[in-house]
Amino acid sequence: xxxxxxxxxxxxxxxxxxxxxxxxxxxxxxxxxxxxxxxxxxxxxxxxxxxxxxxxxxxxxxxxxxxxxxxxxxxxxxxxxxxxxxxxxxxxxxxxxxxxxxxxxxxxxxxxxxxxxxxxxxxxxxxxxxxxxxxxxxxxxxxxxxxxxxxxxxxxxxxxxxxxxxxxxxxxxxxxxxxxxxxxxxxxxxxxxxxxxxxxxxxxxxxxxxxxxxxxxxxxxxxxxxxxxxxxxxxxxxxxxxxxxxxxxxxxxxxxxxxxxxxxxxxxxxxx
Amino acid sequence: xxxxxxxxxxxxxxxxxxxxxxxxxxxxxxxxxxxxxxxxxxxxxxxxxxxxxxxxxxxxxxxxxxxxxxxxxxxxxxxxxxxxxxxxxxxxxxxxxxxxxxxxxxxxxxxxxxxxxxxxxxxxxxxxxxxxxxxxxxxxxxxxxxxxxxxxxxxxxxxxxxxxxxxxxxxxxxxxxxxxxxxxxxxxxxxxxxxxxxxxxxxxxxxxxxxxxxxxxxxxxxxxxxxxxxxxxxxxxxxxxxxxxxxxxxxxxxxxxxxxxxxxxxxxxxxx
Numbered sequence: 001x002x003x004x005x006x007x008x009x010x011x012x013x014x015x016x017x018x019x020x021x022x023x024x025x026x027x028x029x030x031x032x033x034x035x036x037x038x039x040x041x042x043x044x045x046x047x048x049x050x051x052x053x054x055x056x057x058x059x060x061x062x063x064x065x066x067x068x069x070x071x072x073x074x075x076x077x078x079x080x081x082x083x084x085x086x087x088x089x090x091x092x093x094x095x096x097x098x099x100x101x102x103x104x105x106x107x108x109x110x111x112x113x114x115x116x117x118x119x120x121x122x123x124x125x126x127x128x129x130x131x132x133x134x135x136x137x138x139x140x141x142x143x144x145x146x147x148x149x150x151x152x153x154x155x156x157x158x159x160x161x162x163x164x165x166x167x168x169x170x171x172x173x174x175x176x177x178x179x180x181x182x183x184x185x186x187x188x189x190x191x192x193x194x195x196x197x198x199x200x201x202x203x204x205x206x207x208x209x210x211x212x213x214x215x216x217x218x219x220x221x222x223x224x225x226x227x228x229x230x231x232x233x234x235x236x237x238x239x240x241x242x243x244x245x246x247x248x249x250x251x252x253x254x255x256x257x258x259x260x261x262x263x264x265x266x267x268x269x270x271x272x
Numbered sequence: 273x274x275x276x277x278x279x280x281x282x283x284x285x286x287x288x289x290x291x292x293x294x295x296x297x298x299x300x301x302x303x304x305x306x307x308x309x310x311x312x313x314x315x316x317x318x319x320x321x322x323x324x325x326x327x328x329x330x331x332x333x334x335x336x337x338x339x340x341x342x343x344x345x346x347x348x349x350x351x352x353x354x355x356x357x358x359x360x361x362x363x364x365x366x367x368x369x370x371x372x373x374x375x376x377x378x379x380x381x382x383x384x385x386x387x388x389x390x391x392x393x394x395x396x397x398x399x400x401x402x403x404x405x406x407x408x409x410x411x412x413x414x415x416x417x418x419x420x421x422x423x424x425x426x427x428x429x430x431x432x433x434x435x436x437x438x439x440x441x442x443x444x445x446x447x448x449x450x451x452x453x454x455x456x457x458x459x460x461x462x463x464x465x466x467x468x469x470x471x472x473x474x475x476x477x478x479x480x481x482x483x484x485x486x487x488x489x490x491x492x493x494x495x496x497x498x499x500x501x502x503x504x505x506x507x508x509x510x511x512x513x514x515x516x517x518x519x520x521x522x523x524x525x526x527x528x529x530x531x532x533x534x535x536x537x538x539x540x541x542x543x544x
Contacts, residue, residue: 161543187501195464230459230460
């Protein structure tokens with residue numbers, strides 16, 4: 001099975017956890033009813049993107065929100081990259097975590113954002129995620145009936161090596177819950193999704209929140225799907241909505257044969 | 273000294289070695305007279321880009337063409353990334369090689385193309401460089417009065433790791449003699465130069481031959497300079513000409529402070 005339908009849910013995030021979960025559930029059902037096999041939510045869809053609010057919204061992996069997200073997957077019979085939430089571990093550390101469910105609601109993967117968003121652009125945005133969060137350490141690639149899917153989170157995408165690692169692990173699509181901002185979005189969002197797809201010869205899907213100028217951190221939105229030749233297959237604007245599109249992993253195999261970058265990489269010297 | 277002027281010579285390649293060298297010398301002098309500190313020529317500027325012709329044009333590193341290129345550097349008092357030529361070694365192997373000279377004409381580096389261009393695009397281009405050429409193994413970064421400069425050749429640019437390696441070795445600009453074609457050029461040329469610059473927070477300069485539809489391999493041309501924020505600083509069209517622009521390596525330091533990707537990379541885990 002090479003072909004499947006992916007849905008990226010560009011939802012509007014508020015500061016009510018319950019409202020955000022209700023809205024996510026409604027939109028995931030809409031996606032599934034439209035034929036989606038795999039559904040993704042945005043980064044921190046459950047709370048405002050604000051380091052001071054993360055502790056208040058954080059939950060353990062066996063908390064009620066994760067339990068509810070599991071039920072959303074099984075009720076709709078979809079594979080589910082459930083955006084990210086602030087995850088609390090045993091020792092009180094908080095991570096920016098994507099839980100990944102199969103169509104029965106079983107957790108088949110969990111990605112903790114590896115590269116935290118610490119940035120200070122002159123005349124643009126300043127943000128220091130490491131004030132509140134701890135970094136993950138490992139790449140995440142899960143099995144699905146349509147092939148392997150990698151998962152990374154927002155600023156992780158800045159690091160080409162992580163995407164090479166996932167492609168060498170067999171990923172043919174990488175899903176990235178993300179929320180670029182009004183400085184880095186126009187400069188780098190489209191190009192980064194296009195180029196990681198070209199370099200690693202896979203599909204890249206970026207799922208962002210809808211734009212809400214009332215929040216302290218304003219998302220660039222523009223949820224996007226790019227293909228292994230670097231084309232933008234589909235893209236949303238700034239409003240709440242669904243990006244729903246078929247992906248054919250057979251095209252990944254075609255491109256890898258025509259332009260043998262990955263095999264060239266495997267044979268390469270270490271350049272020293 | 274952070275600021276210097278770079279010139280990319282987009283010259284028209286013919287099948288006469290002497291004519292190509294004469295033309296290169298004339299245009300390098302023009303660039304130097306216009307204030308260029310560093311001048312680059314395109315990939316295989318000395319011969320048609322054709323695997324069957326490489327043996328006929330190949331010369332050893334102490335051959336007359338390299339000697340002449342050295343004199344072009346010293347006569348004009350410029351640092352010189354002298355495009356590439358087919359280089360013959362002691363054992364009869366041929367490489368796609370860039371010789372790099374300082375302003376006294378001394379060879380300060382030599383880059384042999386690492387990733388050979390073996391490609392077979394459906395409905396597009398087929399080419400197999402490895403029919404005639406052997407691959408280099410090592411990355412090339414040279415010292416100049418304005419900071420370290422990396423050198424890579426055309427298909428090398430497909431491999432993100434090589435550019436990360438050069439940036440970690442201290443390169444603040446990477447010069448790429450190259451010749452993309454009419455299939456991959458429109459799809460990937462601009463974006464690849466922009467994204468390697470963003471990922472590694474350095475300037476990228478791509479120097480290509482002018483477009484000549486009479487040759488078997490038609491170059492996309494479009495010589496280009498991109499900056500560490502991913503902007504296209506300057507770009508040529510398809511005719512013979514000079515791209516001449518100031519580069520400020522101080523901007524590299526600024527961007528590396530504002531968006532700490534390289535330090536984040538150094539601290540990263542291996543993702544396993």
